[in-house]
Amino acid sequence: MPPEILPVVEKILSANDMVALENKKLLDEHGVLAVNVMASPGAGKTSLILRTIEALRGQLRAGVIEGDVAGHVDADKVAETGIPVVQINTGGGCHLDAPQVQNALKQLPLEQIDVLFIENVGNLICPTGFALGEHVNMMIANVPEGHDKPIKYPGMFSEVDALVLNKIDLMPYIDFDLEAFRTAVTALNADAPQFLVSCKTGEGIQEWAEWLLAQSQRH
Amino acid sequence: MPPEILPVVEKILSANDMVALENKKLLDEHGVLAVNVMASPGAGKTSLILRTIEALRGQLRAGVIEGDVAGHVDADKVAETGIPVVQINTGGGCHLDAPQVQNALKQLPLEQIDVLFIENVGNLICPTGFALGEHVNMMIANVPEGHDKPIKYPGMFSEVDALVLNKIDLMPYIDFDLEAFRTAVTALNADAPQFLVSCKTGEGIQEWAEWLLAQSQRH
Numbered sequence: 432m433p434p435e436i437l438p439v440v441e442k443i444l445s446a447n448d449m450v451a452l453e454n455k456k457l458l459d460e461h462g463v464l465a466v467n468v469m470a471s472p473g474a475g476k477t478s479l480i481l482r483t484i485e486a487l488r489g490q491l492r493a494g495v496i497e498g499d500v501a502g503h504v505d506a507d508k509v510a511e512t513g514i515p516v517v518q519i520n521t522g523g524g525c526h527l528d529a530p531q532v533q534n535a536l537k538q539l540p541l542e543q544i545d546v547l548f549i550e551n552v553g554n555l556i557c558p559t560g561f562a563l564g565e566h567v568n569m570m571i572a573n574v575p576e577g578h579d580k581p582i583k584y585p586g587m588f589s590e591v592d593a594l595v596l597n598k599i600d601l602m603p604y605i606d607f608d609l610e611a612f613r614t615a616v617t618a619l620n621a622d623a624p625q626f627l628v629s630c631k632t633g634e635g636i637q638e639w640a641e642w643l644l645a646q647s648q649r650h
Numbered sequence: 651m652p653p654e655i656l657p658v659v660e661k662i663l664s665a666n667d668m669v670a671l672e673n674k675k676l677l678d679e680h681g682v683l684a685v686n687v688m689a690s691p692g693a694g695k696t697s698l699i700l701r702t703i704e705a706l707r708g709q710l711r712a713g714v715i716e717g718d719v720a721g722h723v724d725a726d727k728v729a730e731t732g733i734p735v736v737q738i739n740t741g742g743g744c745h746l747d748a749p750q751v752q753n754a755l756k757q758l759p760l761e762q763i764d765v766l767f768i769e770n771v772g773n774l775i776c777p778t779g780f781a782l783g784e785h786v787n788m789m790i791a792n793v794p795e796g797h798d799k800p801i802k803y804p805g806m807f808s809e810v811d812a813l814v815l816n817k818i819d820l821m822p823y824i825d826f827d828l829e830a831f832r833t834a835v836t837a838l839n840a841d842a843p844q845f846l847v848s849c850k851t852g853e854g855i856q857e858w859a860e861w862l863l864a865q866s867q868r869h
Binding site for chain 2: 523554
């Protein structure tokens, strides 16, 4: 009998990663699909979350964690719709982390939630470095910020599971090269589906919501 | 004769702050006014810099340091105009720091520059924590990112010496409450002048450029 060779496990988990795993386990126990929503400031994160919840009404029960440096503008908007929501204020921090989300999860009725949207702090760079326990990482790009963002901020574009391009209603007023944008995104991340939407008009929301519903059903 | 009382200097400078002081000294020796340009991704930092240089042509000689996570799209745009420019790639870093700027300064003809624009990485949070050696800190907000940004990201709004609101040409197509925005900014920072501009149409650029010229003359 050959000697048993034990693999040397070199992966050291950071404190954040360990809490993220705990969060994921808790979410899995409750059958909750968690979606990490990342974008620049003002890309339409809350608007997309609200539109998506509306599109999935009757099919998925939603919950929301709102991450902001300060204030509770977005949580108030969500609360108005009757959806369970917890606001995290990072107090200067440029991204959410797993312990913050862990605390927020304690305040949510997880047994009544199928899909949990975790709205990260508006930032195209830092959030990607911190796992939260999410199952889906997605980002929202937007037309007014320009088509060159994938070239300048490749990290987030290359790591997400899905990309939504919001504010397509503004296309007529802005020099946005959609083909250049899509080509640049695909070069970084050929696997992530790209959805073109307008949270203002509702265009394209259904297609994105159906993709998310499929992820939830597969979960 | 009373005993001489020596003040105890408690302020400990970080490594970054010490390099920032060196940068400022070098800039002062060459009579260069350095402007730290901060904003979200896609707010129009490069566009505003180019418009301002154009408005000040014949009055101030400009130089530019471009800060990006990756790529050299913006530096190429500036180089096309014949203005001296150095690109810094942070390689994932979410803000510029003083040592990066120190290296960039070595590559610029400082004796031929009156005003140096340092375009920071697109990020509404992290850049405020890192002095670069600049004389003026300014930020660009923009209409499509929404009027609630001062509430959500108070740090940068409260610390800048001047604020430019860009993309006012898009006002007719966006629900942007200008009065709410200005009130929120003034509450955080009553001293910073607020300039409303469109880098697309050129509206408002002259007023901002004249303010900057006055800073340079006072320098």
